[in-house]
Amino acid sequence: MRRAQSTLDENKREATNLKKAFGHMRTETLEKSDAYAYLDACVEASRPAKGNKEVALMRTILESVVSGSFNASRPQSQC
Numbered sequence: 001m002r003r004a005q006s007t008l009d010e011n012k013r014e015a016t017n018l019k020k021a022f023g024h025m026r027t028e029t030l031e032k033s034d035a036y037a038y039l040d041a042c043v044e045a046s047r048p049a050k051g052n053k054e055v056a057l058m059r060t061i062l063e064s065v066v067s068g069s070f071n072a073s074r075p076q077s078q079c
Helices: 006-021 030-044 048-067
Strands: none
Touching: 006 030, 006 048, 030 048
8 A cells, every 4th residue: 555755754753753762672572561651751742642653653563574564675665
């Protein structure tokens, strides 16, 4: 499914925030509590809706990786 360029641009910004928060972690160590802690931090930073969108993007990326449909050479087309 092809997404609009504006959506892809927004996903890149969201992915940058996710990388800052979770980039030091291995995917197999991520737990739901990590996502909830991230959402709590977003609420404290007065950006709950954006935090929710970022966690949804993270879930989509992780599902793609687990299912084997993620293509690392073209990550922008996967979002």
